[in-house]
Amino acid sequence: MKPDLKILIVDANPVRAAIIDEGLREAGFTDLVRIGATNGLVAAIEAHDPDVVVIDLEDPSRDALADMFLVSRHVKRPITMFVDQSDTASIEAAVEAGVSAYIVDGLKKERLKPILQTCISRFNAFRRLREELDEARSQLEERKAIDRAKGIVMRLKGLGEDEAYALMRRTAMNEKRKLAEIARSIITAAEVLK
């Protein structure tokens, strides 16, 4: 395929926009424009004159695009929404990933498909990255809490490190709670009783 299409990426999140940008470049699309805040999306489309618009579903100005479906109005470059109506799987994948794509001025729908697929996988990759980051952050916090609580138990009960840890583990099992929760309770109690 000749990758000569101009693609407008509308995404307020600069990191995700960069990830999409990179993905599309890898797929051979080089004519890319990124815009963030979008008061006046219709004007931006008129100014950049793209063939395809990719938009984050969190952007409320998506509703402005529905007006451009009407050929009678913006005669210059009417827009239609992504993929074939029969292709529900693509619609589902896009909505679930949080992205939508629009075709400007009668571009062949088959040409949009690789673009949409790239965006869907990049949106999903971005979400996974964010989830992994959140996960790593909370694991680190739990680790820190457990270490602090262990120190408190060692000091108050005169136990060694392994014994203090074993005591906390046992308590967690007996109470059917997570070790990190027990640790937080110990920290809270120690602060109250200080």
Add this chain to the structure above:
Amino acid sequence: MTLHLRVGFLPLVDAALLVAAADEGFAEAEGLSLELVRDVSWSNLRDKLHVRLLDAAHMLAPAAIASTLGLNGVKAPMAVPIALNLNGNAITVSQRRFEELSRAAQGDLADPAVSARALAKLVATRKASGLPPLTFAAVFAFSSHTYLLGEWMALGGVKLGEDVRFEVVPPVRTVEALSSGQVDGFCAGAPWNTLAVATGIGAILHCGVDLQPDCPEKVLAWRADDVERRSEAVSKLNAALIEASRWANSPANWPHLAELLAAPERLNTRADIVESVLRGEIAQGGNRPTRHVPDYIRFDPDAIRPDPAHADWVLAGMGRAGQLSDDPAAAEIARLVFRPALFEARR
């Protein structure tokens, strides 16, 4: 067994019955666990309903029709077993345009015919002096807002989209667009007009009821194939919303309803502004006294019957806006979007 339903909404006062059903126990009483999911655009609600990420959605009546007819991208047939309100809109213009319209008006500016003729004068003067045309916005192309603007301007012989530029601005950005001069006026639902007045940026020119009494507004949309397949869920949610409507119709409950709506996870706005909307106490701006508009927005049990006749008004508006040519088949399909039988079953 509790039935879990996910219903999408946009942060507007006319999501009131959904919020009341979820927060005041009306859904629970029907054995429903009602999860309200806030979204940012009508397009998102339509698409999420279509792929069943939502069971039902707060929807503009004209958008439900447009989606069924396939006018706005994907053809996603919808059915409406209950409406959520009537009325609730207003046309707001910037302070500057309000002053110009006041000067141009021959007669009482509160009369839509007088204001529309004043607008026609402004349009002509701007054209003669080589100034850019005025821009008016609605919150969605397929909306009562678009059709109310068109209806009002037609009273003065002004054509929306030709003599006056038309733009779509999402509700959350209306006040900002008015303040920056991106638009000269807009038609939107509550609380956006009141917020524009409260911040001194705009003046309300007309309430929706001045132009169209009992104007179709928001509905509860389901996928058309779901209303029969999932009739039990539809019926239970209808019953909960009818109870919510009875409750919300009592003025004694308005302060509490306003608090529920103003909450951060709902509209995230000022409760006093929401309450004034519920009371129909509309601050107009432009050095005029607060106006009492009894039917400014209607949530009562008679207002939420899904009425096939509403399709006729919507289609007339679509025709005037150039969104749809005269098509008897389309009219028949549009009327079938509204399902009064499902509503009457649980009244």
